[in-house]
Structure formats: structure tokens, C-alpha cells
Amino acid sequence: xxxxxxxxxxxxxxxxxxxxxxxxxxxxxxxxxxxxxxxxxxxxxxxxxxxxxxxxxxxxxxxxxxxxxxxxxxxxxxxxxxxxxxxxxxxxxxxxxxxxxxxxxxxxxxxxxxxxxxxxxxxxxxxxxxxxxxxxxxxxxxxxxxxxxxxxxxxxxxxxxxxxxxxxxxxxxxxxxxxxxxxxxxxxxxxxxxxxxxxxxxxxxxxxxxxxxxxxxxxxxxxxxxxxxxxxxxxxxxxxxxxxxxxxxxxxxxxxxxxxxxxxxxxxxxxxxxxxxxxxxxxxxxxxxxxxxxxxxxxxxxxxxxxxxxxxxxxxxxxxxxxxxxxxxxxxxxxxxxxxxxxxxxxxxxxxxxxxxxxxxxxxxxxxxxxxxxxxxxxxxxxxxxxxxxxxxxxxxxxxxxxxxxxxxxxxxxxxxxxxxxxxxxxxxxxxxxxxxxxxxxxxxxxxxxx
Amino acid sequence: xxxxxxxxxxxxxxxxxxxxxxxxxxxxxxxxxxxxxxxxxxxxxxxxxxxxxxxxxxxxxxxxxxxxxxxxxxxxxxxxxxxxxxxxxxxxxxxxxxxxxxxxxxxxxxxxxxxxxxxxxxxxxxxxxxxxxxxxxxxxxxxxxxxxxxxxxxxxxxxxxxxxxxxxxxxxxxxxxxxxxxxxxxxxxxxxxxxxxxxxxxxxxxxxxxxxxxxxxxxxxxxxxxx
Numbered sequence: 001x002x003x004x005x006x007x008x009x010x011x012x013x014x015x016x017x018x019x020x021x022x023x024x025x026x027x028x029x030x031x032x033x034x035x036x037x038x039x040x041x042x043x044x045x046x047x048x049x050x051x052x053x054x055x056x057x058x059x060x061x062x063x064x065x066x067x068x069x070x071x072x073x074x075x076x077x078x079x080x081x082x083x084x085x086x087x088x089x090x091x092x093x094x095x096x097x098x099x100x101x102x103x104x105x106x107x108x109x110x111x112x113x114x115x116x117x118x119x120x121x122x123x124x125x126x127x128x129x130x131x132x133x134x135x136x137x138x139x140x141x142x143x144x145x146x147x148x149x150x151x152x153x154x155x156x157x158x159x160x161x162x163x164x165x166x167x168x169x170x171x172x173x174x175x176x177x178x179x180x181x182x183x184x185x186x187x188x189x190x191x192x193x194x195x196x197x198x199x200x201x202x203x204x205x206x207x208x209x210x211x212x213x214x215x216x217x218x219x220x221x222x223x224x225x226x227x228x229x230x231x232x233x234x235x236x237x238x239x240x241x242x243x244x245x246x247x248x249x250x251x252x253x254x255x256x257x258x259x260x261x262x263x264x265x266x267x268x269x270x271x272x273x274x275x276x277x278x279x280x281x282x283x284x285x286x287x288x289x290x291x292x293x294x295x296x297x298x299x300x301x302x303x304x305x306x307x308x309x310x311x312x313x314x315x316x317x318x319x320x321x322x323x324x325x326x327x328x329x330x331x332x333x334x335x336x337x338x339x340x341x342x343x344x345x346x347x348x349x350x351x352x353x354x355x356x357x358x359x360x361x362x363x364x365x366x367x368x369x370x371x372x373x374x375x376x377x378x379x380x381x382x383x384x385x386x387x388x389x390x391x392x393x394x395x396x397x398x399x400x401x402x403x404x405x406x407x408x409x410x411x412x413x414x415x416x417x418x419x420x421x422x423x424x425x426x427x428x429x430x431x432x433x434x435x436x437x438x439x440x441x442x443x444x445x446x447x448x449x450x451x
Numbered sequence: 452x453x454x455x456x457x458x459x460x461x462x463x464x465x466x467x468x469x470x471x472x473x474x475x476x477x478x479x480x481x482x483x484x485x486x487x488x489x490x491x492x493x494x495x496x497x498x499x500x501x502x503x504x505x506x507x508x509x510x511x512x513x514x515x516x517x518x519x520x521x522x523x524x525x526x527x528x529x530x531x532x533x534x535x536x537x538x539x540x541x542x543x544x545x546x547x548x549x550x551x552x553x554x555x556x557x558x559x560x561x562x563x564x565x566x567x568x569x570x571x572x573x574x575x576x577x578x579x580x581x582x583x584x585x586x587x588x589x590x591x592x593x594x595x596x597x598x599x600x601x602x603x604x605x606x607x608x609x610x611x612x613x614x615x616x617x618x619x620x621x622x623x624x625x626x627x628x629x630x631x632x633x634x635x636x637x638x639x640x641x642x643x644x645x646x647x648x649x650x651x652x653x654x655x656x657x658x659x660x661x662x663x664x665x666x667x668x669x670x671x672x673x674x675x676x677x678x
Contacts, residue, residue: 059611062596063473063613216586227478383514383527386514424514437589440591
């Protein structure tokens with residue numbers, strides 16, 4: 001079978017490509033036990049704290065245990081709107097067992113609601129990120145009614161209650177008469193919210209003891225203290241754990257990627273905000289001067305009509321270039337994404353709009369020289385020319401691809417610094433530390449001022 | 452080596468052990484932001500000392516792995532968001548180790564900014580690409596299990612504590628001590644009578660090395676004293 005004939009039917013790794021097959025010009029030796037990626041695998045058991053020792057060092061683990069010591073026996077409740085899918089659930093899946101292992105018992109509850117509630121909260125989500133929206137009393141009633149129902153359903157005997165995102169925000173009314181501390185963790189960008197929706201929510205947000213944001217630029221003016229928790233990745237997850245070279249090679253073989261030639265990769269769903277066509281244009285400009293292959297790996301085309309349309313645009317832009325690989329992978333192909341990132345010479349994230357940009361964090365963690373647009377939370381991660389390079393245009397991206405491919409020592413230094421930056425700021429263990437510090441602070445444990 | 456420890460032997464015990472600690476930080480968003488250099492100057496005048504600490508001492512710790520090219524958040528912003536290279540160079544040249552108080556450090560930064568704004572009035576009001584967000588560091592000092600009272604034990608602790616502990620004792624210490632020194636040098640001087648070793652450690656340049664390199668240099672100097 002010619003590689004260009006690979007389709008969903010004959011290769012379980014190539015999904016959502018019912019009309020045009022993926023461009024895979026070379027196929028090496030195939031893996032003997034290719035997983036069936038049409039059904040998600042069972043999640044592996046969560047790692048233990050000691051498993052992180054080789055990554056963060058004993059000193060940092062000891063610091064976590066010290067910070068938890070005063071909180072031993074205290075309890076936390078995390079409340080969010082979904083148990084599976086999405087970054088918050090993924091993060092809580094790791095955070096909850098780690099805090100519990102530190103003897104700060106942490107419970108996780110998920111709110112329930114009808115379709116009407118989740119339609120309202122989806123509209124709120126978009127409105128809080130700047131979309132037009134008309135807030136009516138009917139909408140307010142739906143929002144508050146389901147928050148009230150969930151308040152009645154849950155119990156709040158914990159010492160710290162953490163409410164994630166706007167959906168359950170009004171549940172703070174349950175704190176009346178209780179000695180618990182309440183914190184609101186906002187994972188979305190509130191820098192340009194719809195004023196009606198924000199004014200409505202603000203009355204509830206200001207009843208919390210503190211609010212936590214993912215970036216300084218995502219915040220609003222509030223009468224309560226605000227803290228900064230960067231999003232994080234788990235270095236032991238399937239997507240980020242170390243892989244031996246044979247695994248990386250096997251995945252590349254499956255997709256026909258030639259590891260003897262430079263590989264430039266963007267991992268992101270097929271979404272115009274990620275500017276995938278711009279990445280192809282940058283690659284084509286760079287390729288006039290340097291040899292390379294381009295890999296566009298992502299998802300979102302199978303279950304999203306807009307994603308499917310973007311995928312077609314990407315294929316059209318790629319044309320018949322045999323060095324462009326376009327892979328539409330389901331979200332549970334974490335191991336493959338991990339391997340492809342590790343096989344890459346450079347990683348690109350040329351987004352036009354971005355949240356925090358955890359795909360950048362993943363690339364930096366793997367020590368990859370990374371070229372990324374200066375949008376959203378990316379400048380927190382990429383310090384220009386120190387931990388990666390920031391670009392503002394297709395031409396700038398093309399130039400940096402050329403430069404980094406022809407200056408491997410500089411590229412390597414960026415990669416090394418990038419990994420250290422993630423180790424310091426964007427790992428799950430750092431997030432555990434932030435929660436322990438936050439708990440101590442709202443609990444009245446004294447922090448020091450300037451030394 | 453002119454230090455007089457050799458006769459007493461490297462394993463003699465100090466009266467006071469060295470308590471290796473470390474400090475952990477949580478970042479509070481102050482709500483104050485600057486959109487241009489004039490606003491940065493105004494905010495720098497009135498921001499709490501914990502903000503000055505965060506954007507100088509603390510950010511240096513956060514970027515401990517960078518060998519050169521990063522000094523403090525003000526310099527970084529002047530370059531990356533304002534494209535004011537001369538100002539960035541001047542702000543970057545402010546060495547936190549020359550200050551034993553945050554207020555003195557604040558005044559040094561204010562002085563550079565005032566001078567620049569006065570001589571570059573257009574640059575002072577030009578809108579930056581990104582705002583500067585003032586943050587505040589909330590600290591918790593955390594003990595470690597390393598409490599040596601001998602030089603070999605001290606060297607072992609240096610090798611094994613986290614890099615944050617090295618920063619805590621070597622860089623932040625001068626704000627506690629109010630001395631142009633650091634915890635390591637003070638202990639070596641006062642408890643181990645090793646003035647040359649103490650002085651050599653205090654002369655290590657933190658702006659041309661990563662904090663890991665700094666640790667290795669300190670260990671090498673202590674190992675020489677052990678010979």
C-alpha cells in the first residue's frame with residue numbers, strides 16, 4: 001500500500017480524514033502493536049509524590065511536605081463543572097491525589113445542571129471573553145437556580161472551598177455562617193468581559209476571600225486579594241513523560257516522518273485562532289533556504305464542523321508538498337503527541353489568539369527550541385531569545401525557523417533554558433506548592449514580608 | 452590558603468550550626484499597572500516594598516537558570532515592551548547585591564527612571580506594547596533537614612539543598628543581615644574563622660552565571676578550604 005493511501009479505514013492513527021488522505025510520503029517499519037485510537041484508553045493510576053523526586057529534587061519535595069505539615073488534617077473541596085475533558089478536570093485529576101497524599105484531604109465535586117444551565121454558562125463563558133450578550137432576568141434566574149440546587153446537593157464542611165470558573169461561582173452563598181474559607185479560581189481571560197455579565201458575577205466573586213487568575217492580564221479590579229497561579233503540566237503524564245528513542249522512532253515510522261531531516265512541528269487543534277495556514281506559509285518561506293519537514297498535529301476536525309473546514313483549508317494550503325504531514329488525532333493520543341514533539345527539531349505555536357498556551361509549555365519541557373506568537377500567556381513562558389523566540393508575523397516566523405535551524409547551538413541553549421523555566425514555574429508540583437501557600441494564607445498562617 | 456583553619460582541622464564543630472532554609476513565594480497581583488514609563492515611575496514610587504522585592508530579587512530567583520541577559524523585570528519590560536534599549540541597559544545594571552534595603556534599591560531604580568524620563572519626554576508617554584503589572588511576593592521561610600556544624604557537613608548541604616535555598620542564603624540574605632554579605636560568608640567567618648573563604652564566596656558574580664553555577668563555585672571554594 002502506498003503511504004498516500006493511508007486513511008481512517010486502514011490506519012487507526014489517521015482519523016477524521018474521510019475524503020483526503022494524510023500526506024505521509026515515507027513509511028518505515030510499523031509498530032507491531034498499534035493501539036486502536038478510536039476508543040480512549042483507561043487512564044493510568046496517578047503517580048505518587050516520590051515519583052517526582054528525580055525531576056524536581058528532594059529539596060523541593062521536602063518543601064512541599066513542610067508546607068503541608070501545618071495543614072495536616074485540614075480539608076479542601078474543589079468544585080468545577082466537568083469531571084472529564086478540558087484542562088481544569090485534567091489538572092484536578094492530578095492535584096487532588098497529590099494534596100491528599102500530603103494529608104490535606106481534598107474532595108472534588110462536579111456540579112450538575114440541565115441543558116438550559118449549560119447553554120447559559122457557555123454563553124457566559126463567551127461573553128466573559130468579550131462576545132456580545134444580552135443578559136436577561138430569565139438567564140439570571142436559570143443560572144442562580146442551578147447554583148442553588150447544587151448548593152443544596154453538596155455539603156461544605158471543608159476548611160477551604162475552591163470554586164473553579166464562573167459556572168458554580170454563585171455557590172459562594174453557601175458560606176453564610178460557616179467558618180470555611182472560599183477561593184475562586186478563574187481559568188479564563190477576563191480582561192475584556194461583557195460588562196453586564198461581569199457586573200452580575202462580580203457581586204458573587206467579591207464574596208470570596210480571594211480570587212486566583214492564570215495571568216496578570218486576565219484579571220479585573222476586585223475588592224478581594226488576587227493571586228497568580230500559572231497553568232501547569234504534569235511531567236509524568238502520558239503527554240509529557242520521558243520516552244525512549246525507540247518509542248519516538250516507532251511513532252515517526254507510523255507516520256512516515258524522516259528523522260534524519262529537520263522537523264518543524266505545530267501541535268494544536270484545527271482552529272483559525274492557531275493560524276495553521278500561517279504556519280504553512282512560514283514553512284514555505286523558510287524552505288527556500290533550509291531543508292525541513294512540517295508536521296501539523298492536532299485534533300478538533302472530527303467533532304467540530306468548523307474544525308473540519310479549517311482542516312480542509314490547511315490541506316489546500318499544503319498542496320502536494322510531500323514534506324508536510326497533517327495529522328488529525330483524537331485528544332487521547334497523548335503518547336503520540338509526546339513522541340512527535342520529542343522528534344521535532346523546532347516547535348512552532350503561531351497563534352493569533354491564545355489562552356495560556358500549554359502546548360508551548362509541553363514543547364519547552366521537552367527542551368525544544370520554540371518559536372511562538374507573543375499572544376495570551378505565551379510571553380510568560382517565552383522570554384525572547386532566552387527561553388525561545390517570540391514572533392509577530394508569518395515572515396518573522398519564517399526567519400526564525402531559518403535562523404534556529406542553521407544555529408543549532410543557540411537553538412539548543414533556548415531549549416535548555418525553556419525546560420528550566422517550565423521546571424521552575426509551570427509543573428504540577430509547583431502548582432501543589434501554590435495551593436499549599438494559598439491555603440496557609442487564607443487560613444491566617446503568617447507569611448513574611450520582605451526579608 | 453591564608454585562612455587559619457588548617458591547624459584546627461576541617462572537622463571541628465562550630466558553636467552555632469548552619470541552618471539551611473529556603474523560601475517559597477506566592478504571587479499576589481497588586482492591581483497596579485503601568486502603560487508607559489511615566490506611569491512605571493509613578494507606580495514605583497508608591498508600590499509596597501514587596502513589589503520592588505518581587506520584580507528584582509524574586510524574579511532573579513525565578514530565572515536562576517539564565518546565564519546572562521536577565522536582571523530584573525523593570526529592565527526586561529523597558530526592552531521588550533518599550534524598546535528603550537539604553538534605559539533597559541541601565542536598569543539591568545542595577546546589582547541587587549549592592550543593596551541591603553529595599554528602599555535603597557527602589558531609590559536607585561527611581562533615579563534611573565527619573566533621569567531617563569526627563570531626558571526622553573516622548574519616550575516617557577509612549578504606550579508600551581504590553582502593560583507592566585505590579586505583583587507582590589508573599590513569602591514563607593521553610594526549614595530543611597540540613598543543619599551542619601562542620602565544614603564537610605556544610606559542603607554536603609550546599610550540594611544537596613534546592614537552588615532556592617542557595618538564593619535564599621546567598622542573595623536575599625543581605626536584606627536580613629543589612630550587610631554587604633551573605634549567610635554563607637557570615638557563618639564561615641564567624642563560626643569557622645575562614646575570612647578568605649568567606650570573602651571569595653562573597654565575590655562570586657551572580658549575573659554571569661546560573662544559580663547552579665553559583666552553587667558549584669561556592670562548593671569548590673569550600674572544598675578548597677577543606678584541603
